[in-house]
Structure formats: structure tokens, C-alpha cells
Amino acid sequence: MASSKSYLSTRGGSSGFSFEDTVLKGLAADGGLFIPEAVPVLHAGWETAWSAHSFQELAFEIFSLFISPEEIPPADLRELIERSYATFRVPEVTPLVTLRGNDRLHLLELFHGPTFAFKDVALQFVGNLFEYFLERRNRDKPAEEREALTVVGATSGDTGSAAIYGLRGKKDISVFILHPKGKISPIQEAQMTSVLDRNVHNLAVVGTFDNCQDIVKELFADSEFNARHKLGAVNSINWARILAQIVYYFHSYFALTASYPGARPRFVVPSGNFGDILAGHFAKRMALPMDKLVVATNENDILDRFWRSGRYEVHTADGSEAGGIPADGSKAHPSGVKETLSPAMDILVSSNFERLLWYLAFQADTAPTDDTSTRQAAAGAKVRALMTSLKQNGGFAVTDAMLQLARADFGSERVSDDETVDTIRTIYRTSDNPCYVLDPHSAVGVTATLRHIKAVETAGEPATHQISLSTAHPAKFSHAVDLALKGIEGYNFADVLPEEFMELAVAEKRVENVAAAESGLVKAAIERLLAGEKAAATAVAE
Numbered sequence: 001m002a003s004s005k006s007y008l009s010t011r012g013g014s015s016g017f018s019f020e021d022t023v024l025k026g027l028a029a030d031g032g033l034f035i036p037e038a039v040p041v042l043h044a045g046w047e048t049a050w051s052a053h054s055f056q057e058l059a060f061e062i063f064s065l066f067i068s069p070e071e072i073p074p075a076d077l078r079e080l081i082e083r084s085y086a087t088f089r090v091p092e093v094t095p096l097v098t099l100r101g102n103d104r105l106h107l108l109e110l111f112h113g114p115t116f117a118f119k120d121v122a123l124q125f126v127g128n129l130f131e132y133f134l135e136r137r138n139r140d141k142p143a144e145e146r147e148a149l150t151v152v153g154a155t156s157g158d159t160g161s162a163a164i165y166g167l168r169g170k171k172d173i174s175v176f177i178l179h180p181k182g183k184i185s186p187i188q189e190a191q192m193t194s195v196l197d198r199n200v201h202n203l204a205v206v207g208t209f210d211n212c213q214d215i216v217k218e219l220f221a222d223s224e225f226n227a228r229h230k231l232g233a234v235n236s237i238n239w240a241r242i243l244a245q246i247v248y249y250f251h252s253y254f255a256l257t258a259s260y261p262g263a264r265p266r267f268v269v270p271s272g273n274f275g276d277i278l279a280g281h282f283a284k285r286m287a288l289p290m291d292k293l294v295v296a297t298n299e300n301d302i303l304d305r306f307w308r309s310g311r312y313e314v315h316t317a318d319g320s321e322a323g324g325i326p327a328d329g330s331k332a333h334p335s336g337v338k339e340t341l342s343p344a345m346d347i348l349v350s351s352n353f354e355r356l357l358w359y360l361a362f363q364a365d366t367a368p369t370d371d372t373s374t375r376q377a378a379a380g381a382k383v384r385a386l387m388t389s390l391k392q393n394g395g396f397a398v399t400d401a402m403l404q405l406a407r408a409d410f411g412s413e414r415v416s417d418d419e420t421v422d423t424i425r426t427i428y429r430t431s432d433n434p435c436y437v438l439d440p441h442s443a444v445g446v447t448a449t450l451r452h453i454k455a456v457e458t459a460g461e462p463a464t465h466q467i468s469l470s471t472a473h474p475a476k477f478s479h480a481v482d483l484a485l486k487g488i489e490g491y492n493f494a495d496v497l498p499e500e501f502m503e504l505a506v507a508e509k510r511v512e513n514v515a516a517a518e519s520g521l522v523k524a525a526i527e528r529l530l531a532g533e534k535a536a537a538t539a540v541a542e
């Protein structure tokens with residue numbers, strides 16, 4: 001029987017995984033991503049029963065649908081949730097604010113966690129989950145037999161700090177985050193390097209972000225090094241991250257319908273790796289009432305091009321092949337990614353898109369009369385073929401039936417840097433909250449909502465309620481915010497700076513320099529720092 005508490009790989013290679021396996025492995029052995037074998041069916045009356053729930057209570061109800069109580073007993077799950085969201089600065093965890101009541105435009109603020117970006121919602125929980133599973137595996141084991149996990153990742157900013165804050169101080173876990181020395185924003189660098197917990201290590205590598213990513217890939221591919229240190233990742237494909245993000249779709253729906261009964265919102269999501277909006281897709285499959293999910297991309301627009309054409313193809317924003325130099329001479333990464341004002345969405349391919357593909361293939365390309373496992377196997381085979389084509393030919397096209405299904409659930413918009421800046425300015429001047437400052441990622445989403453407002457106005461249709469997801473605090477992206485607002489009377493960037501950021505400037509920092517982008521140097525640094533951690537721990541124990 002297909003269960004929502006047991007997991008399979010999108011490439012069809014394996015099934016029957018527990019939630020714990022899914023979380024600790026991250027990626028399936030066949031290269032696929034984990035999804036639940038079935039989407040849970042909500043009990044009748046869920047809407048009334050859950051309508052007054054807090055974020056934490058909703059998280060408990062939703063997580064319980066995807067995690068067997070034999071794996072995590074309910075009391076433990078509640079405790080994990082409480083601890084994960086106690087680090088947020090507001091009681092609602094993810095508050096909904098109305099930007100313009102007349103236009104039915106609302107903003108879901110996801111940036112009230114420790115690093116001021118939406119990734120905290122997932123990574124605060126994932127860090128506690130890792131620790132929980134390891135603690136249980138290590139219970140009653142003598143010190144020398146304890147399983148330890150070494151989390152390694154590369155960052156150009158946002159993910160690294162959220163991972164560090166999720167894992168700081170966790171027992172039996174060490175975390176190493178590589179960043180290109182001097183090439184990330186000063187705020188993000190300070191956020192990471194001011195975390196002084198003994199298990200946290202920042203490696204500043206002389207090189208580029210691509211160098212850092214390549215080194216991390218090399219470490220994972222080195223089976224001997226990997227096995228010796230039990231490498232783990234917290235990248236955006238971990239199922240637990242998607243799961244945690246489902247909660248705020250429900251939470252914001254209830255916040256909206258408390259004021260506007262019967263509303264079926266349109267959710268607009270600034271997208272890069274497709275993790276945030278994929279959580280919305282699960283909410284929709286679980287029957288959360290909504291109009292559509294709208295993908296909003298910046299000029300790295302592989303997703304927008306897919307919804308327009310049915311083709312998923314890697315190429316740069318200006319149409320050149322990946323790795324080529326844009327004809328207009330604009331700034332492009334050597335990898336072919338275009339550098340925009342919303343850097344956390346600068347991607348060539350969206351890693352979580354594979355999960356949506358599986359559902360499209362399952363529904364469109366298999367006969368509903370076949371039994372579930374036959375259909376699952378067929379969907380897995382289809383996804384495997386498409387991903388092979390992506391790797392070998394740089395792209396693929398889906399069938400008409402798959403594209404129709406994708407368009408039934410999703411809309412899509414592409415937003416330029418100029419429009420992003422305009423929107424920050426427009427909202428500053430015209431929101432119901434005087435002088436509301438958007439960050440550039442959130443502004444990509446809001447640009448898409450403004451287009452929709454204009455379109456329905458022109459057509460003479462009634463306005464839909466729109467919930468636009470706000471993924472970062474504006475203080476993290478001073479460059480874009482200043483571009484938009486500098487010179488406007490009354491605007492002063494210092495006014496948007498939270499107290500925590502002022503303290504960062506003078507905080508004590510710890511960082512390990514790596515003199516060249518060579519995996520050998522990084523391996524040596526990791527082994528030396530791990531040995532240091534162990535020695536310090538023994539000293540304390542004695």
C-alpha cells in the first residue's frame with residue numbers, strides 16, 4: 001500500500017524509504033530525489049479544526065501526515081517543532097501583512113528567523129532533525145563508536161548562513177561551509193563568521209563560487225574521504241526542507257481567510273531552485289484551496305521558459321549557450337549564470353523541478369486504470385529519461401499532456417532587474433504600510449502580482465487575493481535597495497537595519513583561510529579542524 005510516510009526516488013530506482021533515511025541520505029542512490037509514495041488525504045473537517053492553529057500546531061498536524069509516529073513519537077515531534085521555531089523573532093513565525101487592501105495584495109513575510117531569510121524556516125527544523133536522529137543512533141554507544149556527521153557545503157551567501165544557524169552547537173555534527181574569499185556580501189560574511197560554536201567552520205577559499213562548488217562535489221565523490229567522515233549535505237533537495245515549507249502555505253491561507261472568508265488566494269513565489277514553490281504544490285495536492293501558484297523568476301529564467309514553451313533547456317538569459325559570453329557584454333558568471341540583483345535566484349537549472357516532473361509524468365503519461373506501483377515505475381522511467389537528456393543534450397521537451405497539467409496548476413512570470421528596482425520604489429511610495437521596503441527577491445514576486453492586478457483591471461474582472469512570498473529582509477541586500485530608494489526624501493538605509501546587523505560589525509569572527517581553490521587543501525583543513533574539535537571535546541570530558 002502506498003503511504004505518505006514512506007518515500008520513493010523520482011528516478012524509479014528504489015522505494016520504501018523511511019523518513020529518517022530520506023532526510024539523512026538527501027539524494028537517492030539512482031541520483032533521484034525523494035518524494036512520498038502517496039500524497040496524504042486531509043481528514044474531513046480539517047479546515048475548521050485547523051483554522052485557529054498556531055504555526056507550531058499546524059506544523060505538527062502536517063508533519064504527522066508525512067512521518068510515522070513509530071519513527072518520531074508525537075511528543076518528540078512537538079518538542080522538535082517548538083525548539084525549531086522558538087528562534088523566530090515574531091510569535092506568528094511567518095506573518096501575513098496586507099500591502100494594498102484595495103488591490104487585495106498581501107505579503108507573506110518569511111524572514112523573521114535567525115539569518116533574516118526564508119531558508120531558516122526549513123533549516124532550523126532540519127538541524128534539529130539531524131541531531132535527533134544521530135542522538136538516537138548513538139544512544140548507549142561508547143564515545144569511540146559514536147556516529148558523527150560532517151556537513152559540507154559551498155555558498156555564495158544565503159544558504160550557508162541559514163545552514164550554519166541550523167546546525168550550530170548540534171551534538172555529533174560538524175559543519176564546513178566554503179565561500180569565495182572576499183566575494184560575498186559583507187553582511188553575509190559577517191553573519192557566518194561571527195558564529196563561534198566549536199562545530200562550525202567557515203572556509204574562505206581564494207577563488208570563485210564555482211571553484212567552491214566544484215571542490216564540494218569532489219569531496220562527495222571521493223568515496224574514501226566521504227566514508228571516513230560521513231559527509232552530509234543540507235542543500236535544497238532535502239525532503240525535510242520541502243516538508244517544513246508546506247506549513248506556511250496553510251498558515252497564510254488561514255490568516256487570509258480569517259479576514260476574507262472564502263478567499264482562494266493566488267500564491268506568487270520568487271523562485272530559483274524551485275523548493276519554495278514546490279512546497280506550495282504539495283499544499284495544493286493536499287487540497288488547500290488556492291487559485292494558482294505563480295513562478296516568478298529573475299533573468300535566469302529556465303522555469304519561465306518552460307511554462308511558455310514546454311521545453312526545459314539550459315542556456316543563459318541572453319540566449320547564448322551555457323558558458324558563452326553574453327552578446328550585450330553584461331556581467332555573466334563563467335558558468336553561464338547571469339548575475340542579477342536577486343542573487344539567491346541566480347541558477348541555471350532548478351534542482352527541485354525534477355519532483356514536479358514526476359507528478360506530471362505520473363498523471364499525464366500513465367493509464368489511471370493501472371495499479372499504483374506500475375504507474376509509479378512508469379513515471380520514474382520517464383523522469384530518468386528526461387534527466388538523462390538534460391545531462392547529455394542540455395534540455396528536453398515534455399509531452400503536451402504534461403504541459404497542460406503544469407499550466408493548470410501554475411502561472412509564470414519573468415522579471416528584469418529594472419522592474420525589480422521599480423517595484424521596490426513603487427511599493428515604498430504606495431503601500432498601505434507607509435514606506436514599506438521590499439528586498440529584491442521579494443520584489444521579483446511583487447512585480448508579478450502587480451502585472452496581474454493590471455491585467456484583471458484592464459479586463460474588468462474582480463481582483464483575486466494574492467499572497468506574494470517575501471523571502472528575505474531588505475537589510476541583507478543594501479545594494480538593490482539603495483539603487484531603488486536613494487535620494488527619495490525621508491529614506492535612509494540605516495532605518496531598515498535591524499539591531500542584530502549593527503552588532504555584527506563589531507562581533508568577534510572566526511574564519512579559516514584556504515590559500516588556493518584546491519580540494520587537497522580543503523581536505524587537509526577539514527581533517528585538521530575535525531581533529532581539533534575532537535581534542536577539545538575530550539579535554540572537556542576529562
Ligand SMILES: *Cc1c(COP(=O)(O)O)cnc(C)c1O
Nearest residue numbers: 271272273274275276344471472
Ligand atoms: C533561496 C532563495 C530563494 C529561492 O528559493 P528556491 O526554493 O530556491 O526557489 C529566493 N529568495 C531568497 C532570498 C532565497 O534565499
